[in-house]
Amino acid sequence: MKKQILMIALLLVTSMFITNVNAQTVISDVKVNSSLVVEGNDLILNGAGLREKMWIDLYVGALYLPKKSSNATEIMNSADAQAIKLTIVSGMITSEKMINAVNDGFENATGGKTAPLKAKIEKFKSFFKDEIKKQDEFLIAHVPGKGVVVSKNGTVKGTIDGMAFKKALFGIWLCNKPADKDLKSGMLGK
Numbered sequence: 072m073k074k075q076i077l078m079i080a081l082l083l084v085t086s087m088f089i090t091n092v093n094a095q096t097v098i099s100d101v102k103v104n105s106s107l108v109v110e111g112n113d114l115i116l117n118g119a120g121l122r123e124k125m126w127i128d129l130y131v132g133a134l135y136l137p138k139k140s141s142n143a144t145e146i147m148n149s150a151d152a153q154a155i156k157l158t159i160v161s162g163m164i165t166s167e168k169m170i171n172a173v174n175d176g177f178e179n180a181t182g183g184k185t186a187p188l189k190a191k192i193e194k195f196k197s198f199f200k201d202e203i204k205k206q207d208e209f210l211i212a213h214v215p216g217k218g219v220v221v222s223k224n225g226t227v228k229g230t231i232d233g234m235a236f237k238k239a240l241f242g243i244w245l246c247n248k249p250a251d252k253d254l255k256s257g258m259l260g261k
Contacts, residue, residue: 101131101158109212110220112152115139120257121160122250131158132244134258141259143245147238154212155244155258162205169199173243176250180242191236195221198228213237 096103096119103119114135122129135154140146146153177185177192185192198209198221210222218232219240242249249255 098131099128099160101160103131103133103156107135107154107156109135109152109154109210110214110217112137112214114152114154117146118256118258118260120251120254122254124251127161127163129159129161129164131160132156132254132258133158134244139260141261143255143259146259147241147245150213150215150234152213152215153241154210155241157209157211159203159205159207159209164203166199166201166203169203170196172250173199176243177239179248179250180239180246185239188236188239191231191233192239194229194231195219195236195240198223211240213241 096105096116098119099121103116105116107114107116114137117134117136117139119131119133121131133156134146135156136146136149137151137153173192173196177188181188201223208224210220212220212222214220218230219237220230221228244250244255244258
């Protein structure tokens, strides 16, 4: 009888936990929305994760797509609407550190062949020149026919056109040498 009561209690607690996990995705105290609308494009959460460095939580990254996919190459090459949302969770991230990380990311994503994208990369890095604070949100959205639109806390910082740039940019998180392997896996829903 005691075993049966214990088993029922365990099942109830487990079902409550599963219900709460499915109802809301929270990573490092950041609520990750299950959908997003970018310039009239309905996107769903593909996956999300945490960018860490030396056991320090830096930011939560979430990938939004028109339909779920775990194929990083297809996502990078896709001309569909897509978005990556970064929510800063550490006061240790500065503008300078973010720009340096972006430099490294483009190097890795392009296999060191950044020269053809130099002007666009410089423009993208300029979007991070203002002070970065904990809870800042960056939305990096590919909008078909327009390019990559970058916003900080809901304010558009600028737009950069070209699929080669978009592929390299999304490659920062999804290439074979991503910013963070666990974050890549999370964004791909794995």
